[in-house]
Structure formats: C-alpha cells, structure tokens
Amino acid sequence: MDKWWGNQGKRERPHEGLDLYLYRDREKRILQLDEKTRIPVLYDGVVVRVMDDFIGNSVMVEHHLPESQSLKFCTIYGHTDPPSSLDVGRIVKAGDILASLARPKKSQRNIPPHLHISVGWVINKISYDHLDWESMATSNPLKWVDPLQVISRRSI
Numbered sequence: 001m002d003k004w005w006g007n008q009g010k011r012e013r014p015h016e017g018l019d020l021y022l023y024r025d026r027e028k029r030i031l032q033l034d035e036k037t038r039i040p041v042l043y044d045g046v047v048v049r050v051m052d053d054f055i056g057n058s059v060m061v062e063h064h065l066p067e068s069q070s071l072k073f074c075t076i077y078g079h080t081d082p083p084s085s086l087d088v089g090r091i092v093k094a095g096d097i098l099a100s101l102a103r104p105k106k107s108q109r110n111i112p113p114h115l116h117i118s119v120g121w122v123i124n125k126i127s128y129d130h131l132d133w134e135s136m137a138t139s140n141p142l143k144w145v146d147p148l149q150v151i152s153r154r155s156i
Contacts, residue, residue, distance in 0.1 A: 017118030018147040048128040055079040056102020078116030119145045
C-alpha cells in the first residue's frame with residue numbers, strides 16, 4: 001500500500017502490478033528508464049485496449065494459452081507513449097515494440113518515468129471497450145497475477 005513516488009504516502013487500494021524504474025545492465029551498472037526506453041510485448045497476442053492513464057497511456061494485450069482457446073490472460077503496460085499506428089486489433093509477437101515510456105505530465109513532475117506492468121487472468125467474458133484502471137479496480141474483470149511469476153517463465 002506504500003507509494004514509492006510523490007508524497008510517498010499510502011495508496012487508496014493495493015497496487016496491482018509491478019513498477020520498473022531502475023535496471024542493471026550487462027556491465028552491472030545501475031541505470032534508470034527514461035522516455036527513450038522502448039517497451040516490448042512479453043508474449044504473442046492482440047492489442048485489445050489503449051487507455052489514458054495518469055502519466056501517459058496503457059496498452060492492454062490479450063494472450064491465449066497455446067493448449068487452450070478458452071484460457072486467456074492480459075498484460076498491461078502502463079505509463080507509455082504508443083505510436084499513433086498502434087490500433088486495437090493489431091496482432092503482436094513476443095518482442096514487438098508496443099510503445100516508449102511516457103514523459104511525465106506537468107502535474108506529475110515528481111513521478112519519474114517508469115513502466116507499470118500488470119498481468120491478469122480473464123475470468124469471465126469481458127468487453128475491453130470501456131475498461132480503465134478504475135473499472136479494473138472495482139469490478140474485478142481480471143484476476144491479478146504477480147507479474148514476476150509471468151515474466152520469469154520462458155513460455156506460458
């Protein structure tokens with residue numbers, strides 16, 4: 001429930017994802033992400049939603065498990081600046097670049113550029129058309145999963 005940015009106060013509800021701000025390169029140097037950072041999609045899928053968030057946009061990608069057409073999950077990449085050519089319905093392959101990190105808006109200058117990643121199982125048939133962060137927090141259309149468990153798997 002603790003914020004790592006802004007006034008570092010408490011959140012209104014638990015954080016449903018992972019925020020990436022620093023990383024270690026191959027030479028073991030610690031570097032920070034910036035608006036030049038390009039964001040690849042983790043798995044093959046289809047873009048189902050691009051929505052405004054409080055820093056930039058969030059891109060939601062739906063993925064099907066190879067062994068089942070009914071089991072699916074979504075990855076959400078928040079605080080991004082996707083190209084205008086990224087449309088809902090676009091089929092993407094693992095490693096394709098979805099967006100760059102968004103530059104914080106003037107009202108959010110105290111929040112450094114960072115990537116927010118959320119992962120959720122689609123538990124019921126849902127419409128992505130009106131899905132946003134508020135509706136995902138209150139109506140539970142997705143069952144949240146620890147992104148580290150998904151990122152660390154070589155295949156789903």
